[in-house]
Amino acid sequence: MPEDLDKNLIGKDEVIKVAKLARLSFEDDEATKISSELSTILKHFEAMQSVNTENLAPMAHSMDVTNVLREDEATMSLERDEVLLSAPAVSENRFLVPRILKEEE
Amino acid sequence: MSSGIRPPRFGAGKGQIPSTVSELVKLVQKGEIKAQEILEVSLQTIAESDGEINSFNLVLHEQALEDAKKVDASIAKGGFSGRLAGIPIAIKDNICTRGISTTCSSKILANWKPPYDASVITKLKSEGAIIVGKTNMDEFAMGSSTETSFFGPTKNPWDKERVPGGSSGGSAAAVAAGMVPLAIGSDTGGSIRQPASLCGVVGIKPTYGLVSRYGLVAFASSLDQIGPFASCVDDAALLLDVLAFHDEKDSTSLGRDRYQSGNVNIDVSSLKVGIISNFLPNAAESCHQAVTDAARVLANFGAKVDEVDIKELDYAIAAYYIIAPAEASSNLARFDGVRYGLRVDGADVEEMNIKTRTEGFGVEVKRRIMLGTYALSAGYYDAYYLQAQKIRTLVKDAFNKAYGKYDLLLSPTSPTVAFPLGSKVADPLSMYLSDLYTIPTNLAGHPAISVPYGIGEDDMPVGLQLLGPALSESLLIKVAKMLEENNTDKQDN
Amino acid sequence: MAQDLLNSSKDDALTGFEIVVGLEVHCELLTQTKLFCGCRNNFGDEPNTNICPVCLGLPGSLPVLNKRAVELAMKIGKALNCEILPSSFHRKNYFYPDMPKDFQISQYDQPINANGYLELPDKSKVGVVRAHIEEDTGKSLHIGGSGRIAEASKSLVDYNRAGVPLVEIVSAPEIRSSEQAKAYVQELRYILVATGASDGRMEEGSLRVDANVSVRPVGSKEFGTRCEIKNLNSLRSLTQAIEYEARRQAGLIRDGKKVTQETRHYNEVTNATSSMRSKEEANDYRYFPEPDLVPLVPDASWIEEITSDIQSLLPATKRRNLSSLIGEEYQDQISLLVEIGLDELVLDSVKAGADAKLALNRVINEAAREPEKASRLAVKDFVDLINMESSNKLSATQSKVVLQEMLTSSDHPAEIAKRLGFEQMDQDSLQDNVRGVIEANQAEWGRYLAGDEKVLQFLLGQVMRSTKGRANGKEVMEIIGRLKSN
Structure with a gap:
């Protein structure tokens, strides 16, 4: 596996960077494995890159629907207690989370 | 290798259950059979077979009994016209049910009970359907074998050493094993049709927007559609008819009027059918054979059948494995340990997020989140995501060009019959390729139906896929029914 | 360092430099409900009472766009002389606990409004690059330390504000002083209130301003490196933060150091800006089209229906109307009148024959003390009062007293004058x-x-x-x- 590393489209450094964006963490050997798996997948689909798409518009929606709007009228909100019941941690009727900024070193 | 044995249909050998849902509903409405009795058949079959098959994550004994009693009561009181009165139904576990756990077969949602019902659930209840339980699936619908479930794989009822397909493997298996007559699943790249094919049942992926997605836990929002499973085309069509309604809560909902305007009155003798020829070379012999046989039957009815090479479809899978993971990476960001679901503590929010997600998601889900995050990230967006979106246009254009010539297209649903458990799970790419024939439809937003057609390798069922342009469900159903009636290996029990 | 910058006179520190400012103003729209769901858009309610599957980002929920929010956005666009365009929504992806979906739905490369400008009372124009629709986040309460985020040991999140509709108005970097920045925000605030888009309450966070500040040597055509100062919630903070930041940057350049592009926080107590730890260290928002929302393509008749009355509501229009009637020399009083919303009283009275200067003076000096009551004055009664004064039936002193009475009673000025014994002496x-x-x-x-x-x-x-x-x-x-x- 290690000798394949530089052939990988997505190197281990990239894996670590992407994992940070996605809020995931991988052990060293997992990162190596993911790097190789993702590279294999992307290489297999590489043919896509050679398709001439110059005159094609990118498609975000398959159906041609526009202007779907709702009237500005209030509907029932959820019962707070029901919502907070499935929260991992609650205090003062709010969702409790640990400190947002990291401790200064 | 072991071989398949056809499992019994719902109610077979258990009292006077007719073979179609519409007949059963009539009996219920007339009071000739009670919803409670039907439910009893369902629960009994589940008790007998599901220990081994594992198609349910949760069976709702008490709630279902209560619901069945309510239906019986309203019928006794003077009639109830619900189109699914007293019919037990299984719900894929990524569709929200109020107060009833909805896990997506993931550790991260293992204990989550939504405070609301999906729009399709509200609809099914109002039509008198009895929700029997929540079915197993690939975690967050990511997979083609139901093996990535946190709760362990579902087995194929025909041969318990094989996969049922996926990701809606639990729903397909529950119908195939006769535990329920109907089930709903979701299809993002083939997740209804492929397991339907592998389990020998009917599955429909409706036109994007025909069925409300409100309450369906999103995998890839621009591709996901909820659709029906049943053991015959009529039952699947009936369930689709219930599921197709306009929903103000889903901005992409199309509304029934557009569905009903579909071309229902085409005369089969003037039908033009295209076989997607570039799909055939890598199909197993039996799958290829099913297409050839179906073509012959259609031709006998006077249809004009041609082979058509739509080479653009070959790029669909690459585009799909960029677009679907990209959307998924964003859709699954919310599982961060703050508001619901699993939390693994950390010193600060970021550490808590990372620990929660790293422990809560399985390998395949993490792989796709990584792939999608990468495809959207700065420097790669144009090469991957944008290019994939353009390929999507290419695929849709190619389909529409074909539909200028043909009323519908024909292909195998899956390249092979059900494969052995564990045979692909370590090789993600080979797993991805099992959706080769189903993915293009999702990219285009078109409907497709998988209907059992013949028995293939190792006596396992083979599925045939009929594809049509947007909102052509009525036509697809009509032709599928014709093929079902002329299936060389018709179910006879 | 902060103290040095404060003590040095403005001129010393900035001599030879020009300040360049671009402002991003977030305006909460005055709708009944949130942007994508029917939960109430209400400031100050009990925490987590206005939440539903959609604005809480529960799995399976889907957004549906609020029509009124779109209409208010179009009004804002029209008021800022923008083109109102076909638009679409994107997802801006980053993790933050007050953002329920861990992405924000916002308009990205296709905003609903673009290419406009705002004319200030001094007739200078500031370009408006875009004014787009997006959703607000929830609010965090920081516990421990002094209650500031950096020192807190934990935070409590309330999602009542999550999903409240916002329009973000992005100016071109065409503002050249803190005074002009203040005038821009003030003028913008009048416009937003006048069009009914906002209540304009900066202290409640209805308007929040981020300032992009840079400096460059006078005469230079190139922009300097900018810093973004976040969440300035008063006009005072805005001007002070800009001035502090400009001096800080000029000082750095003078010392041969470089300005680092970063997000900074302004502290009202120390009157200084400081570097903020970034929310997402690597800012890669991975924007992509929101698949759950369809494109917004307003047709010409809808735009016309919603925006046809906007021009007449604008402060610039009102100032122009009054000064053409009363005279350019009263520019300052006219601006004030428009600001407190009593311009129409004067305008209508003068049109009905009241003496312009007298009407202006009575409104500015007396009625303006209670603008709310004054805005309810009947124009006819006010005109009668002014006429009584200008025809010497009332003295100036009497007229003022009668006007005070008129603010609290609906009686005619003649009746009030009679009641008070203000009949003119022979x-x-x-x-x-x-x-x-x-x-x-x-x-x-x-x-x-x-x-x-x-x-x-x-x-x-x-x-x-x-x-x-x-x-x-x-x-x-x-x-x-x-x-x-x-």
Whole structure:
């Protein structure tokens, strides 16, 4: 596996960077494995890159629907207690989370 | 290798259950059979077979009994016209049910009970359907074998050493094993049709927007559609008819009027059918054979059948494995340990997020989140995501060009019959390729139906896929029914 | 360092430099409900009571766009002279606990409004690059330390604000001073209130300003490196933060150091900006089209229906209308009138025949003290009052008292004047009165006759006192003048 590393489209450094964006963490050997798996997948689909798409518009929606709007009228909100019941941690009727900024070193 | 044995249909050998849902509903409405009795058949079959098959994550004994009693009561009181009165139904576990756990077969949602019902659930209840339980699936619908479930794989009822397909493997298996007559699943790249094919049942992926997605836990929002499973085309069509309604809560909902305007009155003798020829070379012999046989039957009815090479479809899978993971990476960001679901503590929010997600998601889900995050990230967006979106246009254009010539297209649903458990799970790419024939439809937003057609390798069922342009469900159903009636290996029990 | 920058005079520190500012103003829209769900858009409710599957980002939920929010956004666009365009929504992806989906739905490369400008009272124009729709986040309460995020040991999140509709108005980097920045935000605030898009309450966070500040040597065409100062929630913070930041940057450049592009926080207590730890260290938002929302393509008739009355509501229009009627020289008073919303009272009164200068003065000096009550004055009654004063039926003092009464009662000014005994004195008794005052103040009268004009005011005051304000000042002056020449 290690000798394949530089052939990988997505190197281990990239894996670590992407994992940070996605809020995931991988052990060293997992990162190596993911790097190789993702590279294999992307290489297999590489043919896509050679398709001439110059005159094609990118498609975000398959159906041609526009202007779907709702009237500005209030509907029932959820019962707070029901919502907070499935929260991992609650205090003062709010969702409790640990400190947002990291401790200064 | 072991071989398949056809499992019994719902109610077979258990009292006077007719073979179609519409007949059963009539009996219920007339009071000739009670919803409670039907439910009893369902629960009994589940008790007998599901220990081994594992198609349910949760069976709702008490709630279902209560619901069945309510239906019986309203019928006794003077009639109830619900189109699914007293019919037990299984719900894929990524569709929200109020107060009833909805896990997506993931550790991260293992204990989550939504405070609301999906729009399709509200609809099914109002039509008198009895929700029997929540079915197993690939975690967050990511997979083609139901093996990535946190709760362990579902087995194929025909041969318990094989996969049922996926990701809606639990729903397909529950119908195939006769535990329920109907089930709903979701299809993002083939997740209804492929397991339907592998389990020998009917599955429909409706036109994007025909069925409300409100309450369906999103995998890839621009591709996901909820659709029906049943053991015959009529039952699947009936369930689709219930599921197709306009929903103000889903901005992409199309509304029934557009569905009903579909071309229902085409005369089969003037039908033009295209076989997607570039799909055939890598199909197993039996799958290829099913297409050839179906073509012959259609031709006998006077249809004009041609082979058509739509080479653009070959790029669909690459585009799909960029677009679907990209959307998924964003859709699954919310599982961060703050508001619901699993939390693994950390010193600060970021550490808590990372620990929660790293422990809560399985390998395949993490792989796709990584792939999608990468495809959207700065420097790669144009090469991957944008290019994939353009390929999507290419695929849709190619389909529409074909539909200028043909009323519908024909292909195998899956390249092979059900494969052995564990045979692909370590090789993600080979797993991805099992959706080769189903993915293009999702990219285009078109409907497709998988209907059992013949028995293939190792006596396992083979599925045939009929594809049509947007909102052509009525036509697809009509032709599928014709093929079902002329299936060389018709179910006879 | 902060102290040095504060003490050094503005001119010293910034000599040779030009300030360049671009502002991003987030405006909470005045809708009944949130942007994508029917939960109430209400400031100050009990925490987590206005939440539903959609704005809480529960799995399976889907957004549906609020029509009123779109219409208010179009009004804002029209008011800022923007093109109103077909638009779409994107997802801006980053993790933050007050953002329920861990992405924000916002408009990205296709905003609903673009290419506009804002004209300030001094007639300068600031470009508006775009004004797009997006959703607000929830609010965090920081526990531990001083309650500031950096020192907190934990935070509590309330999602009532999550999903509240916002329009983000992005100016071009065309603002050249803190005063101009203030004028821009003030003017923008009037516009947002006038169009009904916002309540304009900066203290409640209805308007939140981020400032992009840079400096460059005078005459330079290139922009310097900018810093973004987040969440300035008062006009005072805005001007002080810009000035502090500009001086800090100029100081760095003068010392041969480089300005680092970063997000900074302004502290009102220390009156200084400081580097903020970034929310997402690597800012890669991975924007992509929101698949759950369809494109927004407003047709011409809808745009027309919603925006046709906007021009007439704009402060610039109102100022123009008034100054063409009253005169350019009253620019400052006119701006003030428009600001407090009493311009129409003056405009309509003058059109109905009231003396322009008198009407302007009475409104600015008296009515403006209670603008809310004044805005309810009947134009006809006000015109009658001004006419009574200009035809000498009421003295200035009486007129002011009657106007005060009119603010609290709906009676006609003539009735009020009568009730207060403000019927004008006849010439004879007034003349008697003046004579009496002269009798009683012979010394002063002598000085006046000797040419000391300053005494006139004293005599006038005495007459006013003895008539209990019923005398008309102008007439008193005339009588005194006649008596002098006799």
